[in-house]
Amino acid sequence: xxxxxxxxxxxxxxxxxTGGFLAFxxxxxxxxxxxxxxxTIGILFVxxxxxxxxxxxxxxxxxxxxxxYVAGRQVPTVFNGMATAADxxxxxxxxxxxxxxxxxxxxxMAFLIGWTGGYVLVSSLLAPYLRKFGCYTVPDFIGTRYxxxxxxxxxxxxxxxxxxxxxxxxxxxxxxxxxxxxQIPFELGVWVGLVSILLCSMLxxxxxxxxxxxxxxxxxxxxxxxxxxxxSSSGNYGIFPHLMLGDxxxxxxxxxxxxxxxxNSKEAMAxxxxxxxxxxxxxxxxxxxxxxxxxxAMAAWKFISLVICMMVGTASLPHILMRYFTTxxxxxxxxxxxxxxxxxxxxxxxxxxxxxVSKLSLMDPSLATGIIGKSIAEVQSIDWYQxxxxxxxxxxxxxxxxxxxxxxxxxxRGDIVVLATPEIAGLPYVIxxxxxxxxxxAAMSTADGLILAIANALSHDIYFKIIDPKADVRKRxxxxxxxxxxxxxxxxxxxxxxLTSILGAVxxxxxxxxxxxxxxxxxGVWWKRATRQGAIAGMIAGLGSGTIYLYMVKFAENxxxxxxxxxxxxxxxxxxxxxxFVVMVVVSLMTPEPDKATQDMIDEVRVPxxxxxxxxxx
Amino acid sequence: MSxxxxxxxxxxxxxxxxxAIWFIFGxxxxxxxxxxxxxxxxxxxxxxxxxxxxxxxxxxxxxxxFANRQEKIDAEFGFxxxxxx
Numbered sequence: 001x002x003x004x005x006x007x008x009x010x011x012x013x014x015x016x017x018t019g020g021f022l023a024f025x026x027x028x029x030x031x032x033x034x035x036x037x038x039x040t041i042g043i044l045f046v047x048x049x050x051x052x053x054x055x056x057x058x059x060x061x062x063x064x065x066x067x068x069y070v071a072g073r074q075v076p077t078v079f080n081g082m083a084t085a086a087d088x089x090x091x092x093x094x095x096x097x098x099x100x101x102x103x104x105x106x107x108x109m110a111f112l113i114g115w116t117g118g119y120v121l122v123s124s125l126l127a128p129y130l131r132k133f134g135c136y137t138v139p140d141f142i143g144t145r146y147x148x149x150x151x152x153x154x155x156x157x158x159x160x161x162x163x164x165x166x167x168x169x170x171x172x173x174x175x176x177x178x179x180x181x182x183q184i185p186f187e188l189g190v191w192v193g194l195v196s197i198l199l200c201s202m203l204x205x206x207x208x209x210x211x212x213x214x215x216x217x218x219x220x221x222x223x224x225x226x227x228x229x230x231x232s233s234s235g236n237y238g239i240f241p242h243l244m245l246g247d248x249x250x251x252x253x254x255x256x257x258x259x260x261x262x263x264n265s266k267e268a269m270a271x272x273x274x275x276x277x278x279x280x281x282x283x284x285x286x287x288x289x290x291x292x293x294x295x296x297a298m299a300a301w302k303f304i305s306l307v308i309c310m311m312v313g314t315a316s317l318p319h320i321l322m323r324y325f326t327t328x329x330x331x332x333x334x335x336x337x338x339x340x341x342x343x344x345x346x347x348x349x350x351x352x353x354x355x356x357v358s359k360l361s362l363m364d365p366s367l368a369t370g371i372i373g374k375s376i377a378e379v380q381s382i383d384w385y386q387x388x389x390x391x392x393x394x395x396x397x398x399x400x401x402x403x404x405x406x407x408x409x410x411x412x413r414g415d416i417v418v419l420a421t422p423e424i425a426g427l428p429y430v431i432x433x434x435x436x437x438x439x440x441x442a443a444m445s446t447a448d449g450l451i452l453a454i455a456n457a458l459s460h461d462i463y464f465k466i467i468d469p470k471a472d473v474r475k476r477x478x479x480x481x482x483x484x485x486x487x488x489x490x491x492x493x494x495x496x497x498x499l500t501s502i503l504g505a506v507x508x509x510x511x512x513x514x515x516x517x518x519x520x521x522x523x524g525v526w527w528k529r530a531t532r533q534g535a536i537a538g539m540i541a542g543l544g545s546g547t548i549y550l551y552m553v554k555f556a557e558n559x560x561x562x563x564x565x566x567x568x569x570x571x572x573x574x575x576x577x578x579x580x581f582v583v584m585v586v587v588s589l590m591t592p593e594p595d596k597a598t599q600d601m602i603d604e605v606r607v608p609x610x611x612x613x614x615x616x617x618x
Numbered sequence: 619m620s621x622x623x624x625x626x627x628x629x630x631x632x633x634x635x636x637x638a639i640w641f642i643f644g645x646x647x648x649x650x651x652x653x654x655x656x657x658x659x660x661x662x663x664x665x666x667x668x669x670x671x672x673x674x675x676x677x678x679x680x681x682x683x684f685a686n687r688q689e690k691i692d693a694e695f696g697f698x699x700x701x702x703x
Contacts (some may be wrong), residue, residue, distance in 0.1 A: 047692035107650070109669035116674045117644040123681045124636045126689075242671060246661015291666035303648050311644065329699045331689055338681040345674050352670040606626050607697040 007074055014079075017052075018218050024048060024365075029430045038429045039183060045433035046181040046440055049219055053212045053444070054199040061203035061209050065473055068205030068480065069136040069456060071326040075210055080332075081339025084323045086217035088115075088344055090166075091173025092506045094220060097348075097509040099414025101355035105288040110303045112348055114310025116341060121315035123337035127324040129525040131333035132605050133202065134612025135325065137453070138318040138517070139461040144614060145524040146532040147598065149466050154539040156457045158516030159318045159545070164491065166317075166509035170447035171197070171488075171495040172441060183438045187496050194492040196440075197447045202481055205456070206388050209448045210326060216441035219344055223438020224418075228350045229448045231357050231425045235367075241353040242508050248360050252290045259372055259407040263287050264399065272397050272411075280395050283411035290359065302566050309573045313510025316517040319446075330608035350457035358421040363407070369425060376405050384423050388416065451491065455483040507570045508550070515546030515576025519584050528602050533591045538584025546576020632691060636684045643673040643680075664693040 006013075028041055062068055075083065093115070094445065100108040135141045138159060174193030179186045200212040228241055237246025243269030264285070272280040293299075323340075324333045361369040371379045376398055379385055388394035395411040420438070422431040459480035464471055471479070515541045523530040552562040554569040567574050593599075599611055619627070621688065647668050655665040662670070692698050 089697055106666055106669060107665075110648075112669055113644060113648070116677050117640060120636065120640040120644075120677055120680060120684075124633045124640075125686055151653055246658070249666065291655070291663045292664050293655045295652060300649055300651060303651070307644060307648070331685075331692075331699060334685040334688060335682075338678065338685055341678050341681055345678050349671045349674055389700055414664060492696055606629070607622060608692050609697045609699050 001579040002237065010079055013408050014218065016021075016455060017215060018222075021049075021219060021222065025430065025434060027044045028429065029432060032428055032430050037562045038432075041429060041433045041506060042436055045437040046178065049437045049441060050196045050199075052262075053215060053441075054196070054333045054461045056212045056215055057200040057208045058203060060208035062205065062207050063473070063477065065476065066136075067207045068477055069325075069460065070322075071205075071207040073208045073326055073459060074328055077327065077336045077338050079334045079522070080210070080219040080323060080336040081343050082329055083213035084336070084340035084537050085343035085347075086213040086220065086441070086445035087449040088221065088340070088446070089100075089347060090446035090506065091170055091177075091349050091439060093347065093351075094224065094442035095173065095415045095418050095439050097175075097359070098351045098354040101352050102359055102417045103284045103286060103414055105290045107288060107292055107299070108302065108433050109352065110306040111310060112308040112351070115314065116344060116348055117345075118311040118314025119341040120339055121311060122320065122324075123334055125481065125522050126315060126321060126525065127333050127337050128330045128608065129605050130321060130521075132328060132330050132608060132612060133260075134614040134618075136614075136618070138321055138461050138521070139457050140465075140614070141524065142517075142520055142535065143461060143465065143494075144258075145519075145598070146530075146535045148532055149405070149537075151520075151532055151536050155517065155534055158512065158539060158543055159457050160454050162317065162513035162516075163511045164317060164487075165270055165512060166319075166506060167447055167450040167454070167487075167491045168494045169506050169509075170443045170450065171491045173443035174447060175434055175492075175495060177440045177443065181433075181440070188245050190492050190496045193440075193444070193447075194488050197444050197451065198485060198488050200444065200485055201452050203513040204485065205477075205480065206322075206326060206452060209452050213445045217343065220438040220445075221343070223434045223441070224347050224350060224354075227422045227427065227431055227435060228354045228357070229235075230431070231361070231421065231429060232353065234427075235357060235361060235425065237357055237360070239302070240257035241357065243347055243355055245356050248356055250292050252363065253292065254357065255360075255372075256289055256292075256407075259363070260405070261287050261289065262408040264408050266587070268399060269443050270399075272391055274389070274395065274396065278392070280397075280411065283393070283395055283413055285409070285411050286359075286363075286407050288505040292355070298566060300586040305567060305571050307575060309507070309514065312514040312577060313573060316513035316521065317510065318457070318513070318517070320455060321383055321512065321521075322456075323339050323449070324329060325465025354421065355417060355548055358417050359427070359615050361421075361425055362456060370406055372407055372410065374405055375403055377403070377411075379405055379410075384420065386418060437531065447491075451488050454487050455480055458487075460485050471507065511546060511550070511571070511573030511576065512543065514573040516543035518583045523584060523588075525602070525605060528599050529588055529593055531588045531591045531594055534584045534588030535585040538580045541583040542576045543581040549575045551611060621695055625691065625697060628694075629688065632684065632687050636680060639680055640677070643668075645678040647673060648671045 032041055066072055130141055133141050139152050139155035142155035171190055171193055175186055175190030178192045179189030201209045232241035237248050274280060324336060325365060327333045327336050339365055361367060363372050364370045365373045376396055376591055380396060385394060393413040393416055399409055412479055421436060480615045490614050520535045550569055550572040556562060604613055651665040655663040657664040659667045
């Protein structure tokens with residue numbers, strides 16, 4: 001069917017795949033018209049896409065070390081960009097981000113800036129140099145640059161802690177989506193999600209994850225953009241929402257002024273119950289201005305400090321950095337970062353637009369879909385309200401007993417904005433099925449990248465480099481695969497206990513990573529004087545102080561009183577990374593400078609041409 | 619100064635410029651959010667626009683620009699990668 005090798009045919013292969021997926025959507029739309037039930041369409045969407053990923057995973061199986069760890073270093077620039085975008089955009093980006101903007105407005109949008117600007121750091125400070133180094137994993141760089149098993153081990157600990165915090169949230173998201181789409185209990189959904197994730201990565205490691213992530217990116221971006229463009233044009237807001245929603249944002253400001261942004265008291269919120277008497281938990285209402293900037297230096301600092309944490313965290317997360325180990329050259333690694341951010345920006349710039357149109361469709365009293373200001377009895381009789389209320393994701397509480405719905409009396413979960421807006425805006429159910437498949441793709445691709453990052457670090461850096469350096473290829477890959485299953489199972493087990501909310505855990509992963517890894521990585525390339533002792537001390541002190549600070553501001557007694565300068569539990573990385581930097585510099589200067597061989601190695605890393613520092617297979 | 623040192627000097631310079639532009643779009647803009655929001659672009663309040671699209675687009679353009687500049691620097695000092703390296 002195709003001439004030439006696999007890499008040359010990639011555009012054709014994924015072009016065909018995209019066409020096939022669009023045809024599948026049309027087929028489902030026809031099926032819906034023919035009277036196939038919503039449940040069946042939901043199941044078909046998720047099952048069909050997951051089967052495709054599993055097939056790609058199977059076809060990409062490998063028995064070679066460099067294919068397993070770095071996809072044979074032959075992933076073309078643009079495709080690596082797509083894979084990174086899928087690796088990056090998690091369940092939180094896909095499902096929670098638009099909802100976060102919906103409720104948090106401008107303040108929440110610090111995440112948008114933080115989760116994109118970090119790539120500037122990745123491209124200018126790290127990615128090309130790590131690619132030249134030729135490592136398989138991030139601790140591989142730390143271990144070789146600084147020398148010694150202790151430095152390598154510390155890096156593995158930071159990597160495992162940050163990635164594991166992140167991965168439980170992703171498995172949790174796959175579980176939520178699988179349970180809703182397949183109509184099974186959440187606890188079972190988590191394990192179904194895990195099996196799907198492992199099908200993509202077990203046989204082919206990085207190679208399989210790369211090619212499934214490209215496929216998952218295509219599904220998730222289609223699933224995100226179709227509803228945004230559809231709602232925007234069907235609501236006559238403009239056919240190109242990104243350029244045309246200025247009036248709508250202004251209108252939201254007017255409506256906020258008309259209805260008033262009233263804050264509910266904690267007592268009143270705590271006293272709310274659903275019809276069956278269970279307390280209302282985790283639901284939000286609109287109290288923040290959509291586009292207004294809060295006054296004062298403290299508000300600006302809170303915005304900026306969150307941006308710092310997310311950006312620096314981005315540049316320290318191993319599952320992202322290791323994607324740039326797979327490009328054919330240093331030059332391609334740099335360009336690939338640019339393409340990654342381009343593909344990420346397609347979704348991130350659409351999230352505020354989705355939040356705007358969905359907010360307006362509920363708030364504007366002149367629209368048929370508007371509910372604020374209407375009588376509560378009327379709203380309670382709407383189908384979607386009843387369905388989501390039964391799921392305990394939506395609630396109405398008439399605080400002032402006037403029978404009319406005020407802005408502060410309507411509660412819902414943030415995730416609804418993406419999952420339910422198509423339905424609320426009156427789009428056919430096939431779009432909701434598509435969105436479920438997109439959410440599943442987003443969560444699965446990130447989970448795969450994270451589990452692989454942890455398993456590879458343990459199998460390569462701990463097992464092969466420290467425990468058994470004489471292990472043959474077969475044994476190494478066997479250990480790598482066994483670890484993949486063990487870590488996935490551990491993640492699923494923690495996720496099934498439902499310990500944290502999705503977003504809390506995601507932000508913590510960034511803070512952990514920046515506390516322990518950012519400066520050892522950056523200074524490893526940019527400061528020849530950085531020594532092994534400095535790096536080890538920096539990693540331990542950074543991670544330690546960050547973790548202690550997190551404990552003090554989140555879990556200790558009177559935790560809120562311990563917060564210094566507004567640095568709360570979402571921002572603890574600022575403390576950790578600063579301590580890491582100071583300790584690393586001071587200890588480095590107190591210890592003898594690195595030997596000639598190390599200095600020459602750093603010189604070699606700084607130029608793109610020539611052989612990688614570590615061999616092709618090591 | 620050796621060829622390698624000159625190359626690294628220019629590389630470091632490019633990194634500084636890149637991070638300076640990054641700092642402006644990532645931080646400086648949002649230090650003045652309140653006053654910035656009085657202006658508008660495409661009908662959006664300006665600070666809101668910078669969050670929703672402006673800074674993100676600036677980052678994408680910046681990284682492409684950086685990659686091209688760095689390739690030129692590498693070529694200037696003869697450090698361009700050869701096929702099959």
